[in-house]
Amino acid sequence: MSLNLQTIGIKIKHARLRSKKTQQQVADAAGISKSMLSKIENGQTSSAVATLSKISQVLEVSLSWILDDRPETDLVLLPKTNRQASVGDESMGYSFELLANRSKFSPIEPTIVYVTPKDENERCEPYTHAQEEFIYILEGTISLLYDGEEHHMTQGDTAYFKGEKAHLFIPVDNEGAKVLTIFINSEM
DSSP states (O other): OOOOHHHHHHHHHHHHHHTTOOHHHHHHHHTSOHHHHHHHHTTOSOOOHHHHHHHHHHHTOOHHHHHOOOOOOSOOOOOGGGOOEEOOOGGGSEEEEESOOOOTTOSEEEEEEEEOOGGGOOOOSOBOOSSEEEEEEEEEEEEEEETTEEEEEETTOEEEEETTSOEEEEEOSTTOEEEEEEEEOTTO
């Protein structure tokens, strides 16, 4: 399998510009020359994975994102048959499915969260995250625990809230629930 040098270079340059760093700053921090970074960004040379790993650390992006040969696009079509649910430990209270992870730098991330049925759900501690969150109940019923208050929500109900406040989707029955969740990174 060969890597697409152009795509890798474009992603690195895009990440560098988003982080508002000069080629010299990134090169110095990664321990390479500015001319080497320029050649990598322009797709003119291949580079050791170790070097790309250092660059990814400096730019605070994952190496897997850089090595993914799919270019950034304005349109992402993701047929249902090509999506995979990330099924973790069901006792954690949920699994999820990414709907259109368009870009490392996209300010939104649409997801379907599958809330575990009540008798299988062991999660009781709320959590926080940096993004704002919009939810739409597609199927089932949940109680949204938000900032110490509980809100009953059923199919068709919506909520928008700051993820920095403690929250949790609590199943109310053994049917589970399906929630369209859009995470919004307001700092982008």
